[in-house]
Amino acid sequence: MPYKILEKKEIAMRNIWYKIHAPHVAKKVKPGQFVIVRAFKNGERIPLTPVMWDPEQGWVVLITFIRGKTTARMAAELKEGDELLNVAGPLGNPAEMEKFGKILAIGAYTGIVEVYPIAKAWQELGNEVTTLHVTFEPMVVLKDELEEAVGRHVLETVPIDPNLDFPTNMKNVTKRLVEKVREMLEQEEYDLVFMVGPSGDQKAVFEVVREFGVPMKADLHPIMVDGTGMCGACRVTVGGEVKFACIDGPEFDAYQVAWDELIARSGYYTDLEVKAFSDYLK
Template sequence: MYRILEKHELAPEVHEYVIEAPEIARAARPGQFIVLRLHERGERIPLTIADADPQTGGVTIVVQEVGKTTREMGDRFAAGDEILDFVGPLGRPSEIENFGTVICVGGGLGIAPVYPIARALRKAGNTVIGIIGARTEDLLFYIDRMEGACDELIVTTDDGSYGRKGFTSDPLTEILASGRKVDRAVAIGPAVMMKACAEVTRPFKVPTMVSLDSIMIDGTGMCGGCRVEVGGETKFACVDGPEFDGHKVNFDLLISRQRFYVEEERCALERYLKERQGTVG
């Protein structure tokens, strides 16, 4: 069992959890993820590691309550409670070296995993330009942490309620079009956002890494559920990734596969909400 050390609300239906998992905390590297299961009847879900502290043994994850398991976690699990399974670190770590100038783009929940990457890249000697964004001000988080991890930070919101109005790809386009030398880009967020960023960097020939959140079950390459197409070849996001060259990813296939079980996911959430209502009543 894995105890929840802390739980904080970051935004509506978005919570940060610090889980007591000393061995994972000591081994975790930026870009890796864990798979958790709340209880015996729970499903396995992958979540990218947002931070890890070897001293306290805490592993930080950020969870958006969009499905049955994440909603149940938000409703029923608090600091002091325990999670049945918490497995990791899984996946290949991000490539951290001194590339020169790196732009780190985080959209929506992607702000959480891009934060430790930006921090590590700056520590390695890079000049790090951060771009983070969300639909509206209420959904932004980690602004202070990203300011500390980056040399420059640009914040956008779709509706202009905070920072610049527009998408994260807009300042990315402007920076590259200005002629400023950029040696690498990292983009993490919804698939459509990562696709847009990869298309922006493509004509400028800036290597661009994206983190793919495909459907995943075991997280060890056995089930094949997380397969993605990269450079015309089939890859498994759990063991070959989750980070890949964004210029080679078939995003259209990724997006279609992400929606493969949307009806089953809807039914599971509705059943949980009905059960919860009955319990409350």
């Protein structure tokens, strides 16, 4: 049956791996594209990245980070053998596949799962790819897979300090991320930097990269609803023009992105999201 959960496991704290039967996605998807998943009747539609796939066997792997009601419900209520309601896609544009040369591909938190298929394909194309994953200690994912797929994988972890609130802990990750990117750019010359992660972290990294004058691309994650250019939720300003991340992106030139607008728009529904999550956990 389509969308059957063939495998489900927790691969790190709050990170859940789902292997889904979705032949139409597995046949067509390219690195950089995404799908929109609806797991429950009347439930939210969430964009997720196929991390790996097999066109012959017809499966894709999706990894969710439990950050709200829907991802928490999926983790708690779905089991192997269950079916998702639908998996729409592949959506969005594939990542540009070119010989860029030396690439630094960065993932913050679960952003690394989106980096993985792109970095792997770039390496296979003959680029020299270094990946950097910065996250909390218990949230490391795809370490072995990245070590095998790219030239060099660098992992930087930050402990979660139980005496600090979550936003303060996240600031420690941002600090480590920015320091590490600076150190790596000082040590080596790169032809391209690529980054996936929270937009605040993307902006912080971009500001460092700009100092070194290295080209940078970023996969953007504004709020998405339909994923087909109809709803307008994923509107971003790039190079002074209105773009929709779902059909014009998700990859954009970091030098052209209106970062502050993106960060502000991404936080529009935070209060409602937090309320829905805490109501669900009650």
